[in-house]
Amino acid sequence: MTAARHVWPPPSDEVATVLADLGRPPHRETALELRGPLDRARIEAALDHAAVHAPAAPGHRIEHHGPGHHTLCLTACDAYPVGLLADLLTRPAAASPGSPRVPPTPLQQELLAEADARPGLHVEQLTLSWHGPLDTARFRASWQSVTDRESVLRTAFDDGPEPLLTVHEHVTADVRFLPAASTAWADLVETDRRDGVDPRRPGAALRVTVMAPGLPHGAHPARVLLTYHHALLDGFGARLLLREFYRAYLAHGRLPGGERRPGLPDYTAWLGRHDTGPARDHWARVARTADASAHVPPLATGPAGPPHAAPEHVRLRLPADRAARLHAWATRWGGTESVALQAVWAVLLYRARGARGAAPVSFRIGADGRGVLLDGVENMPAPLRTTLPLCVDVDPFTTVATLLTEVRDRVLDMTAYAWASPGQVRAWARPEDVTDPADDGGLLVFASLPRHPDSVTEALAGEGVRVGPPDTLAALTTLPLTLAAHHEPDGSLVLTATYAPSRLPGVADLLAASALLLSELPYTEADTTTVADVLRLLSTAAATGATTTPPPTPRVRPSAPPAPPLEVLRTAGGPGTDTVCLVRGAGVPRSLYDRLAGAYRGPEAVLLLHPDAGDPHILRQAVRTLADDGRVVAVFGFSGSGATAYETARLVAAAGGRTPALVVSGTAAGAEELARTLETAAARTCARDGGSQR
Numbered sequence: 001m002t003a004a005r006h007v008w009p010p011p012s013d014e015v016a017t018v019l020a021d022l023g024r025p026p027h028r029e030t031a032l033e034l035r036g037p038l039d040r041a042r043i044e045a046a047l048d049h050a051a052v053h054a055p056a057a058p059g060h061r062i063e064h065h066g067p068g069h070h071t072l073c074l075t076a077c078d079a080y081p082v083g084l085l086a087d088l089l090t091r092p093a094a095a096s097p098g099s100p101r102v103p104p105t106p107l108q109q110e111l112l113a114e115a116d117a118r119p120g121l122h123v124e125q126l127t128l129s130w131h132g133p134l135d136t137a138r139f140r141a142s143w144q145s146v147t148d149r150e151s152v153l154r155t156a157f158d159d160g161p162e163p164l165l166t167v168h169e170h171v172t173a174d175v176r177f178l179p180a181a182s183t184a185w186a187d188l189v190e191t192d193r194r195d196g197v198d199p200r201r202p203g204a205a206l207r208v209t210v211m212a213p214g215l216p217h218g219a220h221p222a223r224v225l226l227t228y229h230h231a232l233l234d235g236f237g238a239r240l241l242l243r244e245f246y247r248a249y250l251a252h253g254r255l256p257g258g259e260r261r262p263g264l265p266d267y268t269a270w271l272g273r274h275d276t277g278p279a280r281d282h283w284a285r286v287a288r289t290a291d292a293s294a295h296v297p298p299l300a301t302g303p304a305g306p307p308h309a310a311p312e313h314v315r316l317r318l319p320a321d322r323a324a325r326l327h328a329w330a331t332r333w334g335g336t337e338s339v340a341l342q343a344v345w346a347v348l349l350y351r352a353r354g355a356r357g358a359a360p361v362s363f364r365i366g367a368d369g370r371g372v373l374l375d376g377v378e379n380m381p382a383p384l385r386t387t388l389p390l391c392v393d394v395d396p397f398t399t400v401a402t403l404l405t406e407v408r409d410r411v412l413d414m415t416a417y418a419w420a421s422p423g424q425v426r427a428w429a430r431p432e433d434v435t436d437p438a439d440d441g442g443l444l445v446f447a448s449l450p451r452h453p454d455s456v457t458e459a460l461a462g463e464g465v466r467v468g469p470p471d472t473l474a475a476l477t478t479l480p481l482t483l484a485a486h487h488e489p490d491g492s493l494v495l496t497a498t499y500a501p502s503r504l505p506g507v508a509d510l511l512a513a514s515a516l517l518l519s520e521l522p523y524t525e526a527d528t529t530t531v532a533d534v535l536r537l538l539s540t541a542a543a544t545g546a547t548t549t550p551p552p553t554p555r556v557r558p559s560a561p562p563a564p565p566l567e568v569l570r571t572a573g574g575p576g577t578d579t580v581c582l583v584r585g586a587g588v589p590r591s592l593y594d595r596l597a598g599a600y601r602g603p604e605a606v607l608l609l610h611p612d613a614g615d616p617h618i619l620r621q622a623v624r625t626l627a628d629d630g631r632v633v634a635v636f637g638f639s640g641s642g643a644t645a646y647e648t649a650r651l652v653a654a655a656g657g658r659t660p661a662l663v664v665s666g667t668a669a670g671a672e673e674l675a676r677t678l679e680t681a682a683a684r685t686c687a688r689d690g691g692s693q694r
Contacts, residue, residue: 017090017664017665017674017677018033018090018642018662018664019662020032020086021661022662031072031073033070033071043072043089046085047085050081050084050085050088058075083645086645086662090642090664101158101165102268102269104165106423106424107421107423108231110422112157112231115199118478121476121477122230122231123196123227123475124229125192125225125226126471127223127225127470127471127473128471129222130221131466134212138253139249140173142245143208143245145255147171147172149244149259151167152237153206154167154168155232156204166202172203173203173206173208174203174207178211179213188209191590193227197229198588204232205233206227208224209224209225210224210225211225226238230475231383234368234385235474236381236449236450237384246456247456262374262375262376263382266374267377267382270372271419279416280428282416282417283420311475313473313496314496314507314508314511315494315496316495316514322519326521329522329526333405333526335407336408337485341485342444343400343407345442345514346361346392346394347403347517347531348510348513348538349361350394355394357395358396359393360393361392362391363389363390363443364388364389365445369386370384371415372419384419386420387422390407390411391410399526399528400526400527400529400530401526401527403531404526440480443479443482444485445474447472469489473498474496474498481497481498482498482499483495483514495511497511513538516538516541521534565609566609567608567609568606569597572605578603578604578631578633578682579606580605580633580682581648582606582607582636582637583611583637583644585638586641592667593608595671596671596674596675598671599672600678604633611641627651627653633681633685634662635649635652635663636665636678638665639664641664645663645664649662659685661681665677
């Protein structure tokens with residue numbers, strides 16, 4: 001095999017679109033029409049890279065048709081990976097030679113690996129309402145200014161066996177405006193989550209979607225949705241970025257100051273210099289005292305569910321007066337509200353697992369990772385939030401004050417090691433185990449969230465703008481449940497449970513019991529009330545159905561069932577059954593396909609094929625359906641799904657249909673431009689086969 005002559009990927013602009021004519025004389029020549037900037041070194045490097053997957057390298061020549069328009073002709077290319085070559089030619093441009101490349105943190109590597117294994121994990125969302133006038137150009141410019149200043153928004157994982165992070169010099173902010181009538185808000189939120197986030201695509205670190213009726217005067221409030229992936233950004237960091245956006249908007253779209261320091265590369269360097277010895281010793285000691293908890297039955301009772309299972313969110317609110325009383329009570333006994341919540345959860349796990357006598361329980365707690373000795377890290381947007389195992393001994397005959405003290409002390413002991421990733425903790429504590437028993441007890445997060453200063457609120461109000469407090473829709477993780485608590489501006493305490501319903505039935509009861517204890521414990525004397533008294537309180541409440549809190553209600557309505565493998569985006573515009581097939585790619589927002597279908601003006605119907613939906617048999621049936629009567633005239637995929645699109649076109653032809661054209665494009669191309677290219681490809685296929693119905 002010939003050694004590659006060029007380094008892949010070379011620094012270059014992306015080739016916007018590749019249109020492949022797969023139907024020239026049998027397997028003799030394949031023509032790839034290139035629309036966009038031409039870089040011969042990039043083409044040679046792509047050919048060398050693709051040749052690794054081919055039995056023999058094809059001959060090739062380039063035909064010049066004009067600026068930004070060329071044809072790459074491949075000869076003798078049987079079994080050549082045309083789709084892979086199209087992906088290589090249309091992928092985003094490589095970072096410039098000066099762009100820093102740094103190793104990801106252990107936490108980032110773990111989150112990326114989990115998301116690769118189960119797509120849909122670790123995608124979190126932030127929602128808020130915008131009341132008053134909204135200048136869309138200023139809004140977009142403000143997010144671009146934040147992107148230019150914050151390196152985390154220009155960071156993406158490189159492809160490769162050993163992932164690296166590249167901080168790109170320039171990335172276009174992903175900001176989208178949708179008309180209010182396009183879809184219901186709950187459907188938009190769920191569709192956006194299902195679209196996912198590809199941490200390997202530059203610019204994917206944060207996606208901003210706005211449903212804005214009544215623009216520009218703001219006759220009705222706009223809804224804003226921020227979507228991000230935990231491998232690139234955590235919830236605290238997303239709120240920091242939102243605060244920076246408000247500053248930029250007030251500065252008419254230009255954020256003052258230079259690039260933020262420290263940034264993620266600084267934090268990575270700090271981790272590399274940090275001595276892990278004390279952390280190893282600490283977690284090993286924790287493991288030695290927590291061995292018995294491994295024998296406690298897990299909280300989750302069901303299977304993990306499908307990889308794209310939608311999370312459900314249930315919320316309860318403690319009024320401000322009860323939250324204030326809880327704060328005063330916890331402080332009196334040397335703790336905090338978070339310690340009180342952790343103690344309550346330990347009691348609930350003890351009760352749910354049917355323990356008798358003293359027994360340890362374990363679960364995970366969230367730590368924002370910003371308590372390290374790195375100047376400025378407390379205001380750094382980055383993926384720093386980690387989860388740490390907390391093991392607590394619950395004895396029915398001890399007092400609540402004793403339990404609170406134990407929880408407080410164990411949390412304080414781990415504070416110095418809150419930078420460690422779950423994988424590191426597991427390896428240091430239990431090197432022989434694949435899993436940690438704490439994973440079965442769920443995750444508790446008591447969020448201390450950044451708020452924009454009153455001066456920002458007043459300045460926005462001076463322009464007639466009022467923004468509601470952002471609300472987090474937590475991501476699904478590998479854990480059965482995430483229970484998050486945060487304070488609202490009115491002083492109330494909100495508890496939100498995020499879970500996969502297939503794994504954890506009865507979560508509403510757990511949440512209601514948590515709220516009951518947080519409401520009732522402040523009326524007790526913790527030094528005389530025992531854990532057994534608390535358990536009796538729960539039993540009495542369960543027997544009578546009495547509760548002092550309103551019942552929890554779903555915050556987001558259940559999502560629709562998964563889309564079928566073949567989905568109609570646009571019906572035929574005229575007689576006939578010709579179709580254009582769009583192939584869904586991982587991490588590409590669904591809205592891009594909808595826009596492309598809406599911009600298409602040809603007579604053909606437009607279908608969307610979901611390669612990850614259903615089992616292989618159903619997908620084979622979908623391809624046979626496409627091949628019926630030879631009606632597929634073009635197959636399209638965004639860069640990254642070109643290989644799948646090519647395989648779809650090949651299977652359609654093998655099933656007896658006509659050989660469709662293949663179109664692959666980078667996501668930066670506009671919908672109108674792509675629609676015109678697809679129309680050209682469809683017309684050529686019809687003309688070539690003499691079956692035009694145009």
